Amino acid sequence: MEDVKILLLGGTVFLGSAIASQAIARGHDLTCLARGSAEVPDGAAFISRDRERDDALSVVSRHRWDSVIDLTRQPGQARRAVRELDATHWVFVSSLNVYRAFDRLEQDEDSPTVEPLGGDVMADMTEYGSAKVACEDAVRARYPSHTIIRSGLIGGAGDWSGRSGYYPWRFANPSGPEVFVPPDLSFPVALIDVEDLAAWLLTCAEQRTVGTFNATGVTTTLSAVLALAQSVAGSSVPAMAVPDDALKEAGISSWMGPSSLPLWIDDPSWRYFATLDTTRARARGLDTRPLEQTLTAALNYEQERSEPRHTGLTSDDEHRLRNLSEA
Structure with a gap:
């Protein structure tokens, strides 16, 4: 696999940490931009920035990236990122919380979603799904070459929430x-293991996989x-x-x-x-x-x-x- 120049936005713990470690292991040129609540792996460049600041992305906006991977939950951050950054492909980590109802088993990606959040910052976790929909919309509007991954519950090593452990x-x-x-x-x-999700995210970044996909375990x-x-x-x-x-x-x-x-x-x-229908993701390489x-x-x-x-x-x-x- 040819080296990919990747910018990872947000998250130096749990999923972000797993993505960073695997990106370096695969030989990619990785830059992490985050507040820096944890160290990045050896071989990765780290830029400490608060994405709430208007100039947060100025230092990385001068570069052309093969792929940007964004983990944000705040629509304002997503809108600024797609507006200011230059990339060939965009990977956005969304959530199953975007769906409108959960009264049927394993709904697919065509299921109705909640309305997008109009503002730039969600007030609390009750707006989480709407905020993620707004982030998705921002990515689709700016980057035709995008992967949007609606993740289920993430578990395994580093699960600070304690749900899987x-x-x-x-x-x-x-x-x-x-x-x-x-x-x-x-x-x-x-449940999806954090290492499996990180691995597939990177595969999507490498292969420039286009589409919206559910991702969780069996x-x-x-x-x-x-x-x-x-x-x-x-x-x-x-x-x-x-x-x-x-x-x-x-x-x-x-x-x-x-x-x-x-x-x-x-x-x-x-x-x-x-529960989510992951047929599309598994057809594009997701393995759990x-x-x-x-x-x-x-x-x-x-x-x-x-x-x-x-x-x-x-x-x-x-x-x-x-x-x-x-x-």
Whole structure:
């Protein structure tokens, strides 16, 4: 593969870090422009810039790039980037949050999306999907040669959110005789390993793949995920499904965040949120590893992390659930 001159905008952690490391491993000429919350790999150039500043891109706007890879969630940043930068191909990392409804299994890329955000900055995460749609629109309007990747839930090494690593970690570090899990074990789940997503992003940049693509792993069930989590943890501690009313009484939420049980949503209209039809992406080279490998990588990260965990139940949460069940 001929060396590709790549500009990576935003993200020196998790997905951004995986993209950067693999780009260098493939022998590409990589420049990373970001605030710099983490170091870039050896061999990559780093430019520290706050993309909220009007002159943030001035130092890279003088160059011609083979591919730009942008991870932003802010429409103003996306609009400025496509207006000021000169590239042969553009790769934008979008999200499954762009879709309007999640009441059917594995929707494809032609499914209706939410309205684009009119402003340059989203007010909060409730506008995340609309903000990503606006970013997509900015890319399409300026760059006919583009790849837009609507990613599903990303897991594996470096998953700071804890969504992919919580259950393996909890099975490996139980606070009692059981591990509490959601009541609906048939809930559909899909995860894509961060390394697989990064690899395919770079392939799209190299091959100048044109189109909009869903990207996530194979759909499975929460029950299957929990069995794998228990297996990679080497644990014999059983899972215990907690009734929905008990979770509500204890103040336990779903999906992510403090005092939560991840990978499950207690709203029927969001039942298929994590699943996507990835037929088009797989036809263009997307390859995803077995989920067991992703959970193993997530567990290794969880066992070594020093920063607070953002998702799951603390030992105090679990003790509170046990006290409620014994009352």
